Amino acid sequence: MSSPHPPLFPALAAAPDLPALRFGDRSLTYAELAAAAGSLAKSIGSARRVALWATPTLETAVGVVAALLAGVPVVPLNPKTGERELGHIVTDSAPTVVLAAPGDELPAALGALRRTDITLTGGTDSPAPPHAEPDPQSPALVVYTSGTTGPPKGAVLPRRAIATTLDALEDAWGWTSDDVLVHGLPLFHVHGLILGILGPLRRGGSVRHLGRFSVEGVRHELDHGATMLFGVPTMYHRIAEALPADPALAKALSGARILVSGSAALPVHDHERIAAATGRRVIERYGMTETLMNTSVRADGEPRAGTVGVPLRGVELRLVDEKGAETTDPAEVGEIEVRGPNLFTEYLNRPDATAAAFTADGWFRTGDMAVLDADGYVRIVGRKATDLIKSGGYKIGAGEIENALLEHPGVREAAVTGEPDDDLGERIVAWIVPTDPEQPPTDRELADHVAAQLAPHKRPRTVRHLTELPRNDMGKIMKRSLHA
Known part of the structure; x- marks a missing residue:
């Protein structure tokens, strides 16, 4: 039947x-x-x-x-x-x-x-x-x-x-049955399992999983017929670091049809290093466990580092202010809400949490903060809970400060959070892994660097040095662990 x-x-x-x-x-x-x-x-x-x-x-x-x-x-x-x-x-x-x-x-x-x-x-x-x-x-x-x-x-x-x-x-x-995907992501999550395994199978194409990510493995597969690469920012950062000494890697990446990064924001600095060495732009997309994929830079669209592209077919997206009213001002930071057939049904056994996650008219509250470019490109500035800093009357996204810090040659990794401050409400704190631990950049040097790139009110007031940033299995920085 x-x-x-x-x-x-x-x-x-x-x-x-x-x-x-x-x-x-x-x-x-x-x-x-x-x-x-x-x-x-x-x-x-x-x-x-x-x-x-x-x-x-x-x-x-x-x-x-x-x-x-x-x-x-x-x-x-x-x-x-x-x-x-x-x-x-x-x-x-x-x-x-x-x-x-x-x-x-x-x-x-x-x-x-x-x-x-x-x-x-x-x-x-x-x-x-x-x-x-x-x-x-x-x-x-x-x-x-x-x-x-x-x-x-x-x-x-x-x-x-x-x-x-x-x-x-x-x-x-432009994903077809001719595409061969390579990735080394874990298979217990949306990115590695649904996109990375079920995606190629739905198209009738194939996937080559590295078992464990390595730059050498990526180079080999792209040299032997793979057309697509899926990764998280940690992986692309390692690729960017390896490119100057590995012309074969640059050649392999330049032959890929599409390079996709997700699960967290790819720093603009790594975007630019990869593009300069390979002539190829990494595409970013934006999704969550509850929504699967919401937006992406299109393969036939304008690549724009620092954005996650435009809403996917069938997805409605809006930004709302603290009162829940839709905002259309390109300079205004708002919370992303989405609606569409890509959404989950419920939180298992948690009707309370399910109800709290949706508005009365069926929009899912993502908890992600963003600005919307005039032509619909979405720029995520961070999570509402950990990445939106209210300092001196300004709403500031941690992501743009992190990108600015990563452009400083003395900074290898960076995370930005807010801490309570009697005067400002919250002060901006930069957590830095220096390029040279013996000669880290000074606090004043980093504050001036950010103020010159962005604006004086976005400069870090406190800088803390670490040997590494705490990350989860998908490469996301665990900011709550920083304060712990």
């Missing part, structure tokens, strides 16, 4: 003998993936929800495809998650099965779940999915967001959000 809904992965249904996934020296064609995932899907079809031990392996990719074929919501688990947080996720999401690669050692928090090993061979029968394509509104994944206050919340992502986002990126990036 044919399904009234089109499949998430048409190429998988056709099962051609074309490359789909490669991790190191292990690979699967679409036919092999269809057989392996189809066989696993049949064995988990009765599960209410499954957990997935999300290592950067072929098994993880097969596991998530199998769950999607079976119409069973899947909860990706970060193997680095601590025991208490993992226990919360398992209790909250209540999976009945945990999927893992053979030989993976699982922590005690998963001990009560029935384990099913993910194998890379399917049965000899038809690889056709065991069920008709589920309704687009039905849940596909439950992805837990890092809790800034309290334990993480499970964002329920429906199938239509995945299809909508991936098809909007096809439009924005």
Whole structure:
């Protein structure tokens, strides 16, 4: 019986003998993936929800495809998650099965779940999915967001959000079945798993995962047929640092069709270094666990460092002031709100948090602060909770100060936060990893540098030196840890 809904992965249904996934020296064609995932899907079809031990392996990719074929919501688990947080996720999401690669050692928090090993061979029968394509509104994944206050919340992502986002990126990036994506991102999050694995599979193209990011791995894959690179700012920073001494890397990057950075802002300094060495501009896009992708610089549009481009097809975006009124002044910082089919359905078991996240007319409050250029390009200045500094009557975004600091030759890494100040309300604090720890730039030197680049009221009043900035698995700076 044919399904009234089109499949998430048409190429998988056709099962051609074309490359789909490669991790190191292990690979699967679409036919092999269809057989392996189809066989696993049949064995988990009765599960209410499954957990997935999300290592950067072929098994993880097969596991998530199998769950999607079976119409069973899947909860990706970060193997680095601590025991208490993992226990919360398992209790909250209540999976009945945990999927893992053979030989993976699982922590005690998963001990009560029935384990099913993910194998890379399917049965000899038809690889056709065991069920008709589920309704687009039905849940596909439950992805837990890092809790800034309290334990993480499970964002329920429906199938239509995945299809909508991936098809909007096809439009924005000219993404086709001829594209070969290389990335080295973890597979428990939206960027690495949905964009990096499910994206190529929806297009009928292929993905080569490095297992672990390395500049050498990127160079090799781009030299051998890869057309796209997905990374986070930490990865592009390492690429920018390596370029002066590696002409082969510059040549490989210059041959890529598209370079995409996400999960955090890519400093303008790294944009410019990569563009100068390769002639290619890195494209930035903006998304969240709850919304998948909202905006992107288009492949056929004007590259503009420091922006995340324009709203994707089907996405409505507006900026609102502190009273919730829409602002259209290009100089005015406002909170981004979005609406569209790319959004999550709810926070699992948290109707209170779900209700608080949306306005009465259905806009999702992102908590991200931005300004909107006159032609619709979005410039994010930071998170409402940690990156919007109210100092001396001004609303100041931490991001532009960080970019200015990174242009100083004595600064290797920088983060900016606000601290309470009796006179100013909040004072601007710069956290600096100096290029030369023996001869760091002086506080006055950095303050004058920022004042000259931006404005005097945006200069840091306090400078603190560190050997490194605290970052999470996706390369985002954990600003709350700075003050701790």
